[in-house]
Amino acid sequence: MLFGPSGSGKTLTLQCLDGLVRPDRGRIVVNGRTLFGADAGVHLPPQARRLGYVFQGYALFPHLTVAANVGFGLKHLGRAERESRVAEVIDRLGLADLAGRYPRELSGGQQQRVALGRALAPDPELILLDEPLSALDAPLRRQLRDDLGAILSDWGKAAVLVTHDLSEAYQLATTVVVYQDGRVIQSAAKSELLWQPASEAVARVMGIRNILRGTVVKATPEAIQFRWRGQLLEAVNSPSRSYLPEPRSPLAFYIRPEYVRLIRKDRSGPDAAHHMNLMNATVTREADAGTVWSLYLRLEEAGTPAQGDYDLEVEVPKLVYEILDIPRDRHWQISIHRGSIQVLPST
Amino acid sequence: MLSAEAVSALSLSVRVAVVATAVNAAVGIPLAWALARHRFWGRGLLDLLVTLPLVLPPTVTGYYLIVLLGRRGWIGGPLYAATGWSVAFTWYAAIVAATIMAMPLMVRTARAAIESVNRDFEKAAFTLGRSEWQAAIEVTLPLARKGLLAGLVLAFARALGEFGATLMLAGNIPGKTQTVPLAIYTAVQTGESSEALGLVLMLTALSALVLIASARLGGRAQ
Numbered sequence: 001m002l003f004g005p006s007g008s009g010k011t012l013t014l015q016c017l018d019g020l021v022r023p024d025r026g027r028i029v030v031n032g033r034t035l036f037g038a039d040a041g042v043h044l045p046p047q048a049r050r051l052g053y054v055f056q057g058y059a060l061f062p063h064l065t066v067a068a069n070v071g072f073g074l075k076h077l078g079r080a081e082r083e084s085r086v087a088e089v090i091d092r093l094g095l096a097d098l099a100g101r102y103p104r105e106l107s108g109g110q111q112q113r114v115a116l117g118r119a120l121a122p123d124p125e126l127i128l129l130d131e132p133l134s135a136l137d138a139p140l141r142r143q144l145r146d147d148l149g150a151i152l153s154d155w156g157k158a159a160v161l162v163t164h165d166l167s168e169a170y171q172l173a174t175t176v177v178v179y180q181d182g183r184v185i186q187s188a189a190k191s192e193l194l195w196q197p198a199s200e201a202v203a204r205v206m207g208i209r210n211i212l213r214g215t216v217v218k219a220t221p222e223a224i225q226f227r228w229r230g231q232l233l234e235a236v237n238s239p240s241r242s243y244l245p246e247p248r249s250p251l252a253f254y255i256r257p258e259y260v261r262l263i264r265k266d267r268s269g270p271d272a273a274h275h276m277n278l279m280n281a282t283v284t285r286e287a288d289a290g291t292v293w294s295l296y297l298r299l300e301e302a303g304t305p306a307q308g309d310y311d312l313e314v315e316v317p318k319l320v321y322e323i324l325d326i327p328r329d330r331h332w333q334i335s336i337h338r339g340s341i342q343v344l345p346s347t
Numbered sequence: 348m349l350s351a352e353a354v355s356a357l358s359l360s361v362r363v364a365v366v367a368t369a370v371n372a373a374v375g376i377p378l379a380w381a382l383a384r385h386r387f388w389g390r391g392l393l394d395l396l397v398t399l400p401l402v403l404p405p406t407v408t409g410y411y412l413i414v415l416l417g418r419r420g421w422i423g424g425p426l427y428a429a430t431g432w433s434v435a436f437t438w439y440a441a442i443v444a445a446t447i448m449a450m451p452l453m454v455r456t457a458r459a460a461i462e463s464v465n466r467d468f469e470k471a472a473f474t475l476g477r478s479e480w481q482a483a484i485e486v487t488l489p490l491a492r493k494g495l496l497a498g499l500v501l502a503f504a505r506a507l508g509e510f511g512a513t514l515m516l517a518g519n520i521p522g523k524t525q526t527v528p529l530a531i532y533t534a535v536q537t538g539e540s541s542e543a544l545g546l547v548l549m550l551t552a553l554s555a556l557v558l559i560a561s562a563r564l565g566g567r568a569q
Contacts, residue, residue, distance in 0.1 A: 020470055046473040053474040059467035063489045073475035122475065 001190075002162045003169045004179030004205060010162040011056075013179075014128050017160065018053050019046040031125050052119030052127040052157075056134060058111050060103035066090065066114050067099040073122040089117045093151065108136055112144055116151055127152070129161040133168060145171055166206055170194070178202050196238060200252040200344045209313050210255045211344070219244045224343055226251050229299050229311060233277045235341035243345045252344040257294065257315035259340035262324060263333040275335040283330045284310055286321075293321040297334070349545050355522045356530035357549055359438060360507055363526060367445035367506035368499055371453040375502070376495060379457035380483055400512075401451035409515025412444060416516065440517035441524050445506035452501040460494020461487060500561040504554055 002010040015021040017028060019035065022043055028036040030051070035044045060069050071086040090099055093113045103111060112132065119127055132148060133141050149172050152159050163169055169176050169190065176193045178186040185205070186198040197203040203211050214228030221242040225234050235253060237243060245251060263275060281297035296310035314334070316326070349357070381387070382394055400408045416423040418433045427433045434440050464487050472482035488495065510528040517524035519533060527550050534543035 018474055020473070046470070047476050047478065049474075051474065053471065055467045055471060057467070059465065059471045061468060061471070061486060061490075072472070075476060118471075118475070 001169045001173030001176045002160065002179060003166060003173075003176050004164065006164055008179040009182040010164075010179050011130055012182075014053075014130055014160065014162055017126075018051055018128055019044055019049050033125070050122070050125050052122070052124035054115045054119050054127065054129040054132055056131045058103075058115035058132075060111060060114055060118070062103050065100050065102060066095055066106070069103065069114055070095075070117045070121050072118060085121060089121045092154075093117045108140055109144055109147060112148065113151070116148070120155055120157065124157070127157045127159045129159060131162050131164070134164070148172065178205055180205050196241075196342070197344060199346065203252075203254055203344055208254050209257050212253055212255070212312075214251050214253065216245045216247050216249050216251045218247060223338065224251070226253070228253075230301060231277075231279050231299065233336070233341060234338050235343050236339045237343070241345075243343055245346070250346070252346065254342050254344065255312065255336055255340060256342075257313045258292075259336065260312060260314040261335045261337075262314070262316065262320075263335060264324070265329075276338055277336040277341070279334050279336075281312065281332055281334055283326060283332070286326065289315070292317055293326070295326065297332075300331070349549070350542060352521050352525070353530060353542060353546055353549075356525050356527045356546065359441070359525065360527040360550075361553070363438065363441045363445050363509075364503050364506040366442050367449055368503040370442075370446045371449055371502040371506075372499060375450055375453035375498070376457050376488070379454045379498075380461055380487070382454070383458045383461040384483075384487075397454050398451045400448050401455075405448060405509070405511025406515055408447060409444060409512035412440075412447065412512060412516045416440070416443065435516060436518045436520065436524060438517065438524055441509075441513050441526055444512040444516045445509045448509050448512050449502035449505040452505050453498040456498035456501060457491070457495050460491035460498070463494070464490045496561060496564060500557060503557055507550070507554065507557075 002013060004010055012021060016023045016036070017030075023036060023038070025038045026036070027034065027038070030049075034040065034042050035049050036042055061072065064072065067086050067090065070089050071082055074082045074085055077085065086099075087096075090096055093116065095110065095113055095117065098106060098110060098114075103114065106114065115132075116127075129148075133144055136144060145168060152172075161172060173190050176186075176188060176190050177184055178193070180201055186193060186202045188196075188198070193202070193206070197206060197208065200211060212228060214226040214233070217225040217227055217232065219225075219237065221237055221244070223234050224237050224243070224245075225232065227233070261275070263278075280300040282300060283295050284298045285296045287294045287296075292315050295314045295316060297312045297314055299311045312334075316324075378393075378397065382390065413420060413435065415421055416433075417435050418424065418427045423433050423435065434443060468486050468490060469479075469482045472486045473479075477485065508528055509526070510532070513524070513526060514529060519525050519529045521530075521533075525533070527546050531543050531546045531550075534540070534546065
């Protein structure tokens with residue numbers, strides 16, 4: 001899964017893979033077969049790469065029927081063999097009743113299936129998909145995303161998919177490659193990406209909220225202590241790739257809005273085992289986000305430097321918002337677990 | 348009824364227009380595709396040469412054709428020296444003139460149609476194993492067919508009505524190189540007004556017929 005903002009080079013990567021664009025440098029190897037090698041002077045044309053390409057908007061041939069579209073890449077086969085392969089693919093994709101229809105007579109979901117069928121029919125080594133869902137509106141998009149995931153896993157084909165929608169990446173991908181300004185800024189398993197973005201740039205591209213900057217006090221392989229807005233905070237250092245910045249060096253980190261805890265006033269006060277990184281804050285404004293409320297907090301003893309019109313965004317379930325009577329009670333003590341502060345290594 | 352000369356002019360005009368249109372299809376469509384889809388050396392010059400007859404007075408185009416193909420022309424001269432035959436003042440000359448005059452309309456219309464075909468269709472054809480030529484024949488041209496048809500209709504109409512360049516290169520020889528427009532001109536000049544009217548009506552009817560037929564075809568191609 002290639003993920004990144006528009007114009008960051010994802011589609012270009014796909015076209016290089018497919019031979020529609022010739023890269024200046026590097027090598028492209030698929031299943032041990034070199035498709036491109038700048039040093040060896042290898043540049044297979046798209047026709048010889050045996051890759052399936054699903055275009056943005058599908059690019060189904062409008063003048064050909066569903067069956068002819070699916071069979072388009074099978075010209076090298078004999079007539080009988082081609083027809084049986086087309087029938088097999090069409091059947092497997094549940095398109096049997098539509099074989100004689102033209103693309104304009106199909107729904108978006110059916111078009112996607114035909115596009116997949118056309119790319120899969122020649123049995124490619126890899127299937128490339130360029131923003132297959134971007135042109136659709138939300139409900140259809142979800143449905144087609146599930147459909148796409150099911151078809152790809154059913155056919156057992158490795159796929160490279162381009163998207164600028166992170167939730168799409170999470171739903172469909174095993175590995176996510178993050179692009180920005182023509183560069184890969186992280187390539188990782190999706191769970192790792194979610195919990196350990198490699199840098200502040202990755203976190204920003206991912207749309208993570210509460211990306212903040214502080215100053216290192218002390219870093220050990222177990223924990224990093226740092227100062228932020230006059231508060232002394234502590235975060236767990238990553239056991240797999242501990243990060244040891246120098247004291248007094250700047251530090252970027254983020255706090256997921258749903259992991260900030262408001263401490264209830266009707267219970268006994270905070271205890272050190274459960275509540276760490278304690279701070280006092282005021283709710284300055286809030287926004288109803290459907291099932292949750294977003295609260296925008298300003299620290300009460302905030303040190304310099306000042307930042308924005310709030311310090312921290314906190315997300316609470318609607319029920320909690322009502323039980324705690326937040327519309328009337330604006331002052332809260334908050335705590336953030338050491339493990340809920342993610343440090344972003346500077347690169 | 349029409350005179351024997353008028354009938355022969357009509358038959359010649361139709362033959363000339365049909366052949367000129369066929370040549371335009373065979374040469375103009377590949378040319379339009381090359382101009383629309385490729386960058387090559389001399390592309391600008393080729394584009395200019397093909398388009399010039401559209402803006403030049405037909406007599407000027409005819410003059411160039413004489414310089415090129417006449418008995419003492421750059422190509423016509425050696426040809427005449429070798430074979431004793433020249434295209435000038437034969438009905439082939441009428442075909443050449445009509446073809447050249449119709450070419451800009453064919454190429455420009457076809458080119459616009461080809462350029463309007465989304466390149467993703469061709470790229471899809473490439474990834475499905477098609478060469479560029481195959482992609483053009485199986486995908487691009489079928490998708491541009493309405494524009495190609497429109498280009499052919501315009502070329503046919505232009506060829507049917509060609510006057511100036513034909514007069515320069517083929518002359519106005521009754522029964523041999525006299526096409527309908529030339530026959531109309533001659534009839535008016537010599538005061539045969541009923542003959543002129545008959546030819547005018549025939550040509551109008553023929554042109555209208557072509558337009559109606561192409562609209563039908565275009566409607567079906569949609």
